[in-house]
Amino acid sequence: MKKTAFALAALAATGGAWAQSSVTVYGLIDTGITYTSKVGANNGSRFSVDSGDQAASRIGFKGTEDLGGGLSAIFNVENGFANDTGGMSTAGVLFDRKSVVGLSGPFGTVTIGRQTDYLEDIGSKYASVGVFGSNGIKGAHFNNLDRIAGGARTDNSVRFDSASYGGFTGSLFYGFGEIAGKTSAGQAFGIAGNYANGPFGIGAGYYQSKLSAAAGTGQPGDTGLKTFTIGSSYQFGPAKLYGTWSQVRQPSLAAVATTGLVNNSTFGNKANIIDLGVDYSLTSNLHVMGGVIYDRTNFKRAGAGATTGSTTQINLGVDYYLSKRTDVYAMYANQRAKDTNNPGVVNGSYTNSPTGDVSQNVVRLGLRHRF
Numbered sequence: 018m019k020k021t022a023f024a025l026a027a028l029a030a031t032g033g034a035w036a037q038s039s040v041t042v043y044g045l046i047d048t049g050i051t052y053t054s055k056v057g058a059n060n061g062s063r064f065s066v067d068s069g070d071q072a073a074s075r076i077g078f079k080g081t082e083d084l085g086g087g088l089s090a091i092f093n094v095e096n097g098f099a100n101d102t103g104g105m106s107t108a109g110v111l112f113d114r115k116s117v118v119g120l121s122g123p124f125g126t127v128t129i130g131r132q133t134d135y136l137e138d139i140g141s142k143y144a145s146v147g148v149f150g151s152n153g154i155k156g157a158h159f160n161n162l163d164r165i166a167g168g169a170r171t172d173n174s175v176r177f178d179s180a181s182y183g184g185f186t187g188s189l190f191y192g193f194g195e196i197a198g199k200t201s202a203g204q205a206f207g208i209a210g211n212y213a214n215g216p217f218g219i220g221a222g223y224y225q226s227k228l229s230a231a232a233g234t235g236q237p238g239d240t241g242l243k244t245f246t247i248g249s250s251y252q253f254g255p256a257k258l259y260g261t262w263s264q265v266r267q268p269s270l271a272a273v274a275t276t277g278l279v280n281n282s283t284f285g286n287k288a289n290i291i292d293l294g295v296d297y298s299l300t301s302n303l304h305v306m307g308g309v310i311y312d313r314t315n316f317k318r319a320g321a322g323a324t325t326g327s328t329t330q331i332n333l334g335v336d337y338y339l340s341k342r343t344d345v346y347a348m349y350a351n352q353r354a355k356d357t358n359n360p361g362v363v364n365g366s367y368t369n370s371p372t373g374d375v376s377q378n379v380v381r382l383g384l385r386h387r388f
Contacts, residue, residue: 037083044076046100047150049346049383051363055371063369068099070363070381071150071346073106073167075114081121088122114170125179125186131172133164135188135209136222136246140165142211143220143248144261144292145308149332153350153381155365157310157330158290160282163244163263164224166365171205171226184214188222196229202237203229216252221245228269235269242267248292255298263290272319278374280367281326281357285314294332306334314357326357326374342388348381 049070056063068074077095084090095114097106107113112131119128140146144165145154151167158166174192187210194203209222228241235241248261265288273284281288294308310330318324334348350362354374361370362379371377 038080040078040080042076042078043388044074045072045385045387046074047072047383047385048074048100049381051382052378052380053361053363053369054378055359055375056361056369058372060371060373060375066101067363067381068101069097069106070152071348071383071385073097073114073152074100077115086122088120090118091121091126091128092118093128117176123180125177128176130174131170132174132176133167133170134174134176134190134205134207134222134224135178135211135220136164136207136224136244137167137169138188139209139211139220139222139246139248139261140167142218143250143259145259145294145310145332147259148294148296148306148308149334149348149350152364153348153362153379154292154310154330154332156360156362156367156370157312157328157352157365158263158292159265159285159288159312159314160280160360160365160367162242162265162267162282162288163246163290165246165248165261165263174205176207185210185212187211190224192226194227194229196237199237201227203227204238217250219247219249221247233269233271239269241269257296258294259296260293261291263292264288265290270317272317273322274319276318276320276322278326278356278358279316281312281314281316281328281360284316285326285357286317287315289313302338304336304338306332306336308332323356326355328352328354328357328360330362343384343386345384346381348379348383350379350381352377352379 051065051067053063075097079093082090094112094116097114117128117130117132146166155161155166171192177189179187190207192205196202205226207224211220223245226242228235244265246263250259267286270286290312292310296306312328314326330352332350336346338344353376359371363369
């Protein structure tokens with residue numbers, strides 16, 4: 018991604034030497050026309066102009082200052098927005114996507130603030146999010162409770178990413194709960210590792226968070242979410258094959274009281290998600306893609322009703338790069354549900370979902386520009 022950089026100079030506090038600093042402004046704008054076959058209570062078709070159906074529109078600022086001895090001070094703040102309306106992605110939060118400050122050196126990088134854990138990195142490397150975009154696969158990934166499709170951020174967190182040692186990198190993550198009198202309430206932990214060597218890559222990560230308030234059968238400090246993902250990819254000439262397996266557990270969920278269809282990520286206490294696909298370069302500018310995501314969810318029932326449900330999403334797409342920074346794309350997705358409500362393809366928060374377990378088809382035609 019090409020970025021615009023502004024060179025700055027800062028007088029170092031010691032010795033009167035000039036330290037080298039820089040600030041970079043960058044961003045991405047993605048807008049498309051979307052057809053969705055079934056939405057809402059009546060399962061009516063819908064045409065819309067959407068922002069970020071392929072990749073969330075954003076603007077960010079990042080900078081670095083050379084402190085000497087290989088050590089640098091860094092910062093990165095990033096805001097998500099909807100360019101079809103001009104609104105902020107998260108009301109009342111200016112830098113909702115990232116807000117960190119840290120240090121970088123031969124040992125690696127430490128950042129503090131609001132940020133994602135390494136599971137998002139695994140998703141961008143080894144799952145459909147890196148090909149079809151995060152906002153078109155979240156529903157298929159248990160509404161992104163496996164944290165690999167972007168958007169899963171932790172406030173008040175510290176993240177460490179090691180330097181590369183023979184192709185291996187590691188990552189540690191900790192989120193402060195900040196609940197007075199109970200340190201464990203609201204805490205989050207993460208650990209991950211990745212190995213990359215030429216055309217081959219493999220990575221795995223684990224994340225766990227604890228309840229900050231009583232919910233379901235849990236009390237503050239009890240585990241609310243546990244998720245693990247392993248993924249890999251291999252570049253066979255023009256074809257990149259990728260795949261991930263994720264398991265998500267929500268141990269504090271109460272038993273489902275209703276006997277009808279329910280939302281899988283809201284009431285599922287365990288899910289296994291498999292994401293497989295290929296990205297094939299016909300030319301340096303033209304890519305064709307295909308993939309499938311399968312999510313099998315277990316429900317804990319208080320009475321009668323299905324104890325398992327599943328969704329299957331098939332993705333097909335064509336992406337043409339007009340330049341290094343601008344591309345046009347056409348994407349098709351079909352999502353089927355069995356014994357659970359269909360979560361919907363786009364955004365995956367049941368906001369653009371059908372009623373019941375009917376199949377949904379989505380066609381997206383879009384333009385994306387990076388700066």
